[in-house]
Amino acid sequence: MSPAPRRLTWLDVFTGTPMAGNGLAVVHDADGLEEASMQAFARETRLSETTFVQSAPDAATDYINRIWTLAGEMRFAGHPSLGTAVAVAAAAGGGEPARFVQKTRAGRQPVDVEPAGSGDRLWRASMLQEPADFGERVEASPLLAAVGLPPEVAHPALPFQIVSTGTPHVMAPLRTLDALAAIRPDSVALRAVLPPRTVLYLCAVDPDPDAGTARARGVLLDHEGAAFEDPATGSAAGPLLAHLHACTGLEHLVISQGVEMGRPSTLRCALDGDRVRVGGDVVVLAQGTVWL
Numbered sequence: 001m002s003p004a005p006r007r008l009t010w011l012d013v014f015t016g017t018p019m020a021g022n023g024l025a026v027v028h029d030a031d032g033l034e035e036a037s038m039q040a041f042a043r044e045t046r047l048s049e050t051t052f053v054q055s056a057p058d059a060a061t062d063y064i065n066r067i068w069t070l071a072g073e074m075r076f077a078g079h080p081s082l083g084t085a086v087a088v089a090a091a092a093g094g095g096e097p098a099r100f101v102q103k104t105r106a107g108r109q110p111v112d113v114e115p116a117g118s119g120d121r122l123w124r125a126s127m128l129q130e131p132a133d134f135g136e137r138v139e140a141s142p143l144l145a146a147v148g149l150p151p152e153v154a155h156p157a158l159p160f161q162i163v164s165t166g167t168p169h170v171m172a173p174l175r176t177l178d179a180l181a182a183i184r185p186d187s188v189a190l191r192a193v194l195p196p197r198t199v200l201y202l203c204a205v206d207p208d209p210d211a212g213t214a215r216a217r218g219v220l221l222d223h224e225g226a227a228f229e230d231p232a233t234g235s236a237a238g239p240l241l242a243h244l245h246a247c248t249g250l251e252h253l254v255i256s257q258g259v260e261m262g263r264p265s266t267l268r269c270a271l272d273g274d275r276v277r278v279g280g281d282v283v284v285l286a287q288g289t290v291w292l
Contacts, residue, residue, distance in 0.1 A: 003291040006030065009087035009284060013079040014232040014257075014265035016122055016281040021258065021265045022232035024083035025050045027290060028091060030066065035073070037292050042068035043223075048230050049080040053088060061108060062100040063088065071197070071223035076106035076166030078234015078267075078278055082125040085111035086282040090120045106130060106166040116281060126279025128272055129235070132242035135162030138170055142193040143200060147219060148184035149174075158205065158247050163239035165276060168195070171236075171243045172202045177215055180204045181260060185219050185227035194221065201236040203255070205244065212250060214240065216257045231258030232265035238276035241269040 007028035015021025025045045030038070030052035042050040054064040065084050067074045074080075085100050092098075097114035111127040138161060140154040154160065155173035162168050174180055180202060194200055203216040216237075218230035237255050244250040251271045258265040269278050 005289045006033075006292055007091060008288050008290040009091065010286040011083045011086060012283050012285055013083040014234065014267050014280040014282075015263075016116065016283055018283055018285050020263050021281075021283075022079045022230065022263070023047045023285075024080055026084050026087035027052045027292065028087070030054050033292055038066060038068050039072065041290070041292055043070050046070070049074070049077055051080045051084045053084060057103065060101060061103045063102060065102040065104050067104060069223070073105070074167060074197075076104045076109070076130070076235060078127075078129070078237060079232055081109060081111055081127055082234060082280065083282055085113050085127075086123045086125050086284065089113045089123065090284050090287070093120065095120050104166070109166075121284045123282045123284070124279065125282050126268075126277050128275045128277050129165035129238040131165070131274045132239060132276070133164045134242075134246065135164065135168060137161045140172070143170065143172060146186050146189035146193050147200070147202065148186065149179055149182060153179035155205070158244070161243060162195070162198070163243050165235065165238035165242065167199075167235045169199045169201045169233070169236040169239050170194070171240055172200055174202060174204050177204045180215055180217055183217055183219070185229070187221070187225060187227040190219070190221060190227050191225050199230065199233055199236050201233060201240060203240060212252045212254060214253060214255050215259070216240070216255050217260060218257065229261055231261050231263035232267060232280075233257065234267060234278050234280075237267040237269050237278045241271065241276050245271060
């Protein structure tokens with residue numbers, strides 16, 4: 001198949017400030033694009049995720065969202081879902097609130113977007129993630145050792161556990177912000193203890209459960225097995241609130257992430273029935289054309 005011009009939108013998600021938050025490249029008009037080309041372009045961007053928008057398969061869906069990392073295609077991810085919805089809305093013009101139903105490999109998810117400023121640059125977006133699936137509890141010590149932390153920094157009342165609202169993550173609550181700041185991931189050690197295609201979501205939760213705030217860092221492995229940090233992990237934010245709700249009854253949560261990387265992000269979460277709604281600001285950084 002010969003390369004064809006396709007619209008491209010570049011955004012920063014979970015921030016209203018360009019060059020902060022979590023970057024995302026969205027390729028529109030991706031019908032017929034070979035998976036090898038999707039993977040190659042995802043590696044070309046060097047972003048944690050790149051998405052490809054394809055036509056809706058039925059009347060219940062607005063578009064298919066193909067989400068790719070440097071390692072391969074994902075079932076679901078948070079910031080690519082919000083950012084892609086904003087990219088679709090911005091490309092349509094008009095700057096009006098909208099609700100889209102996207103289809104990912106994890107199912108269908110409704111995403112709400114609305115303009116947050118003049119023009120089509122700043123938006124707010126939120127989405128209902130899938131109902132939480134609580135997996136097995138995980139021994140804390142090996143995971144902590146793999147990021148350079150002693151076992152005593154694990155939170156005494158909140159277990160390490162695999163939780164998914166579309167993609168599995170290891171929830172790893174810590175005692176203090178100092179412990180969170182001291183993280184030093186070891187790629188070899190992480191490969192030995194971290195489940196495949198799983199994010200280790202380390203977080204320091206405010207000791208006052210009514211405060212509803214947390215600071216987090218997301219650590220995962222790339223396609224070559226090297227550890228890297230994610231500045232904002234929307235698909236882990238929902239599981240974190242679900243985890244805290246199960247343990248403490250918390251129903252709202254504001255997560256600060258990416259601070260240590262110099263890409264501060266804010267993720268806002270709230271229970272909505274049996275699901276978690278995750279949202280934040282999104283800023284359009286660039287629009288153009290890519291030949292794929």
